[in-house]
Amino acid sequence: xxxxxxxxxxxxxxxxxxxxxxxxxxxxxxxxxxxxxxxxxxxxxxxxxxxxxxxxxxxxxxxxxxxxxxxxxxxxxxxxxxxxxxxxxxxxxxxxxxxxxxxxxxxxxxxxx
Amino acid sequence: xxxxxxxxxxxxxxxxxxxxxxxxxxxxxxxxxxxxxxxxxxxxxxxxxxxxxxxxxxxxxxxxxxxxxxxxxxxxxxxxxxxxxxxxxxxxxxxxxxxxxxxxxxxxxxxxx
Numbered sequence: 525x526x527x528x529x530x531x532x533x534x535x536x537x538x539x540x541x542x543x544x545x546x547x548x549x550x551x552x553x554x555x556x557x558x559x560x561x562x563x564x565x566x567x568x569x570x571x572x573x574x575x576x577x578x579x580x581x582x583x584x585x586x587x588x589x590x591x592x593x594x595x596x597x598x599x600x601x602x603x604x605x606x607x608x609x610x611x612x613x614x615x616x617x618x619x620x621x622x623x624x625x626x627x628x629x630x631x632x633x634x635x636x637x
Numbered sequence: 638x639x640x641x642x643x644x645x646x647x648x649x650x651x652x653x654x655x656x657x658x659x660x661x662x663x664x665x666x667x668x669x670x671x672x673x674x675x676x677x678x679x680x681x682x683x684x685x686x687x688x689x690x691x692x693x694x695x696x697x698x699x700x701x702x703x704x705x706x707x708x709x710x711x712x713x714x715x716x717x718x719x720x721x722x723x724x725x726x727x728x729x730x731x732x733x734x735x736x737x738x739x740x741x742x743x744x745x746x747x748x749x750x
Contacts, residue, residue, distance in 0.1 A: 528680075557737065564644055567681075567726065572737040580737055615680055619738070625671050626728075626738050628680030 526550070528629035530616050536635045537606055545601045545632045549618030557626060558591055558601050559615040567615065573599065606636045645724060647745040656714040660727035660741045665708060667729035671738070672701060672712045675724045684712070684725075714746075722748045 529548040537543050549556050558570040569583035573593045584590070588606075593599040603610055613633050619626035650656045662670070668689035673681035687694045687701045687710075694701050700713040710727050727741040 555737075559740075566645060566743040567740045569737070569740070574737075617680075617738075625673075625683045625686060628673075628682070630680050 528616055528618050528627050530614075530629035530632050532632060533630065534633045534635075536637060539608060539636055540605055542602065542604045543606055543634065545603075545614050545616075545634070547599045547601070547616030547618075547629060549597070549599070549616070550627055552596070553618035553620055553627075554596050555619040555626065556593055556599050557617045557619075558599070559617070560585075560612045561615055561631070562612045570601070570614075603634075606634075608636045610634060611636045645743045645745045647747055649747045649749055650717045651749050652717060652719060654717055656712075656717045656721065656746060658712045658714075658725050658744045658746065660710040660712075660744075662708050662710055662727065662729040662739075662741065664729060664731060664739070665705075666731045666733070667739075669730045669732050670701070670703060670710050671728045671730075672699075672710075673726045673728060673740075675726065675743075677723075681726055717746075717748050719748050719750070722746055 528550055531546045554575040556573040560568040560570055571591045572580040588604045591601045613631040615628055615631045617626035617628045671686045672684045674684050675681040685696045685699050685701050687703050692703050698715045702711045714721055724743045724745050726743045728738045730738045
């Protein structure tokens with residue numbers, strides 16, 4: 525079956541513009557994560573969705589960042605008024621409720637110019 | 638946020654030698670641990686996992702060791718090959734609370750010929 529799919533794979537945007545990144549998780553996975561990875565660095569947790577529970581937004585760096593998830597399907601990460609410091613790869617992962625690993629997408633490389 | 642602004646430590650190993658990558662985890666209540674491998678330009682991929690009722694688990698050329706007393710996890714790669722060059726991340730989870738998967742800093746493994 526298909527893995528986690530992210531789109532677009534690459535996005536170049538002008539400073540100040542809004543961007544929307546999409547994640548299609550593996551069907552049936554109730555857990556969904558967004559991470560940010562700057563060049564040569566580790567995974568920075570952004571937000572976590574688990575079923576119908578309130579999302580864990582503790583990693584969102586500012587109020588310019590928001591994410592939504594419709595049920596147990598698609599999630600979108602929105603960055604408003606993008607800044608150059610937002611340039612990074614944004615990774616999405618999904619997993620079964622617990623006791624199993626998370627599966628990652630290939631990421632969206634965001635470049636703010 | 639976790640792992641923000643941290644440049645990855647690097648481990649250089651000669652081809653054919655064994656590699657040992659270490660990880661200190663933070664939550665004594667974590668009971669499920671995973672090692673991921675991230676190749677350049679790709680999302681992290683699952684390598685091997687271990688639950689807290691075990692202290693060792695072996696896969697193909699890889700072994701994970703868990704020391705709960707000192708909250709330490711290690712990944713051993715036997716007969717390291719050039720294809721093993723990647724960034725390796727450990728992750729921990731407390732499955733009893735359905736909490737999110739938390740990633741360590743990551744270690745870059747460079748295999749020299």
